Amino acid sequence: MGSVTSLDYSVNERSFSNDNYWRFQGIMLSRNFLLTGVVLASAILAGCQESESSKAGASAAAQQMPKPQVGVISIEKRPVELTSELPGRTKSSLEAEIRPQVGGIVEKRLFEEGQTVSAGDLLYQLDDSTYESNVEQAQADLDSARATLTSTKQTYERYKTLKERNNVSQQNLDDANVAYLSAVAAEKRAVAALNSAKIDLAYTKITAPIDGKIGISDVTVGALVTANQSAPMTTIRATNPIFVDLAQTSVEQLRQRTLLNLDHVTLGDQSVSLVLEDGTAYPYKGRITTREVSVNEMTGSVTLRAEFKNPDGLLLPGMFVRGQINDLSDSQGILVPQQGVMRNVQGNAYVLVVNPENKVEQRLITTERAIGNQWYVTDGIKEGDKVIVQGSMKVRPGAEVTTVELKRDPQTGRMIEANAATTGQ
Incomplete structure (x- = not known):
C-alpha cells in the first residue's frame, strides 16, 4: 500500500508540473502576439500618415503645374468647290469603219x-469593168422596155378609137390594155435595174x-x-473634238445626291480638267455632255462623257486619262485641317474641340472627301468651334487647357499664330 501511495504522489507531482509549464508557455505566446499587433498597428498608422502627406503634396504640385497649351483653329464656313477625280479613256467623236x-x-x-x-x-x-458592163446591159433592157411600152400604148389607143366605132370587140380592147400596163411595169423594172447597176458601179x-x-x-x-x-479595210476617226468616257461608281453618285439634298449644296459647272498618263495637265478644259442612264453590272460604274477640243491632235483615241470634275458647289462648306482629324479603334473620324470653358471635348465627325490637305466635313462640328490642330497628343477629353489661335499661311500652308499672320500682312 505504501508503494502505491508513493507512485501516485510522483505521478500527480509530474502532472502538476506539466500544467504549470503549459500555462507559462500560453502566457508567453499571448504576450508575443500582443507585441506583434502593437508593432503592426504602429507601422500602418505611420504608412497612412505618409500617404496622406504624399496626396497633399501631389495635390499641391498639381495646383502649381501650368495648364497644357494647344493650338486651335476656329471653324469658318466658306464656299467650297467639290471635285471628283475619275479614271477614263479617250474616244473618237466620230468613227467609221470602211468596208x-x-x-x-x-x-x-x-x-x-x-x-x-x-x-x-x-x-x-x-475593178469596175464588170459593173460598167452591167450598167450597159441594164440600159439596153430599159431601151427595149420603153420600145415595148410605146408599141403597146399605141395599140391600146387605137383599139380605144375602134371600140368607139364598134370595129373591135371589148375583149380585144381589154387585152390591149393589159399589154400596155405590163409594158409600163416592165419599163419601171428596167429603170430600177439600171439605177441599181449604176449604184454598184459607184460603189x-x-x-x-x-x-x-x-x-x-x-x-x-x-x-x-x-x-x-x-x-474593215481601214478606219477613219474624228479627233477634234474628242470624247472622254469617265467611270463613276454608283456609290459616288448616291453620295452626290445625298449632298444635293442640303440647301447650301448645288450642282457645279460640270467642267472637266484632264491629267494625262505622264502626269501633265491637258491645256484645254472640257465639259460633261452626257451621263449614261444605267449602271454597268460588271464594273458597278456609270459612264460620264465629256467633250474636249483637240486641235493639236495631242489626245488619241484609247488613251488613259484622269478627269477632275467640278460636280458640286457648297456655299457654306466646312474644312478641317487633316492634322486635326484622328480616328478611333472603330475607324470613325473625330476631332478634339476646346469648349467655352476651355475644356477638351471629343467630337465624332463625318468626312466626305479630302480637299488638298483638309477634310470636307458634313456633320459633327459647326462654325465657331475651336478644333485642336497642335498639341492634341498631350491632352485628353475633359482636360482644361490654354489655347493659341492658329491660322493657315496661304503661301506656305503651315499653321502660324493668327495674330502673327495678321501682323505680317
Missing part, C-alpha cells in the same frame, strides 16, 4: 495612212464618209474584197 459594198479586186489605194481626210475623198478604187469607188484621220490600211492593191465583209 466594201460590192466585191472586186482593189486596183488603187489613194491615201496615205495616218493622214487627215475629208468626207467624199476617194480612198480605194475597185467601186470607195470614199470617206466623214472627216478625220485615217488609220492603217488592212488591204493592199490586188486584194480581193467582198460586199459587206466583216473585216
Whole structure:
C-alpha cells in the first residue's frame, strides 16, 4: 500500500508540473502576439500618415503645374468647290469603219495612212469593168422596155378609137390594155435595174464618209474584197473634238445626291480638267455632255462623257486619262485641317474641340472627301468651334487647357499664330 501511495504522489507531482509549464508557455505566446499587433498597428498608422502627406503634396504640385497649351483653329464656313477625280479613256467623236459594198479586186489605194481626210475623198478604187458592163446591159433592157411600152400604148389607143366605132370587140380592147400596163411595169423594172447597176458601179469607188484621220490600211492593191465583209479595210476617226468616257461608281453618285439634298449644296459647272498618263495637265478644259442612264453590272460604274477640243491632235483615241470634275458647289462648306482629324479603334473620324470653358471635348465627325490637305466635313462640328490642330497628343477629353489661335499661311500652308499672320500682312 505504501508503494502505491508513493507512485501516485510522483505521478500527480509530474502532472502538476506539466500544467504549470503549459500555462507559462500560453502566457508567453499571448504576450508575443500582443507585441506583434502593437508593432503592426504602429507601422500602418505611420504608412497612412505618409500617404496622406504624399496626396497633399501631389495635390499641391498639381495646383502649381501650368495648364497644357494647344493650338486651335476656329471653324469658318466658306464656299467650297467639290471635285471628283475619275479614271477614263479617250474616244473618237466620230468613227467609221470602211468596208466594201460590192466585191472586186482593189486596183488603187489613194491615201496615205495616218493622214487627215475629208468626207467624199476617194480612198480605194475597185475593178469596175464588170459593173460598167452591167450598167450597159441594164440600159439596153430599159431601151427595149420603153420600145415595148410605146408599141403597146399605141395599140391600146387605137383599139380605144375602134371600140368607139364598134370595129373591135371589148375583149380585144381589154387585152390591149393589159399589154400596155405590163409594158409600163416592165419599163419601171428596167429603170430600177439600171439605177441599181449604176449604184454598184459607184460603189467601186470607195470614199470617206466623214472627216478625220485615217488609220492603217488592212488591204493592199490586188486584194480581193467582198460586199459587206466583216473585216474593215481601214478606219477613219474624228479627233477634234474628242470624247472622254469617265467611270463613276454608283456609290459616288448616291453620295452626290445625298449632298444635293442640303440647301447650301448645288450642282457645279460640270467642267472637266484632264491629267494625262505622264502626269501633265491637258491645256484645254472640257465639259460633261452626257451621263449614261444605267449602271454597268460588271464594273458597278456609270459612264460620264465629256467633250474636249483637240486641235493639236495631242489626245488619241484609247488613251488613259484622269478627269477632275467640278460636280458640286457648297456655299457654306466646312474644312478641317487633316492634322486635326484622328480616328478611333472603330475607324470613325473625330476631332478634339476646346469648349467655352476651355475644356477638351471629343467630337465624332463625318468626312466626305479630302480637299488638298483638309477634310470636307458634313456633320459633327459647326462654325465657331475651336478644333485642336497642335498639341492634341498631350491632352485628353475633359482636360482644361490654354489655347493659341492658329491660322493657315496661304503661301506656305503651315499653321502660324493668327495674330502673327495678321501682323505680317
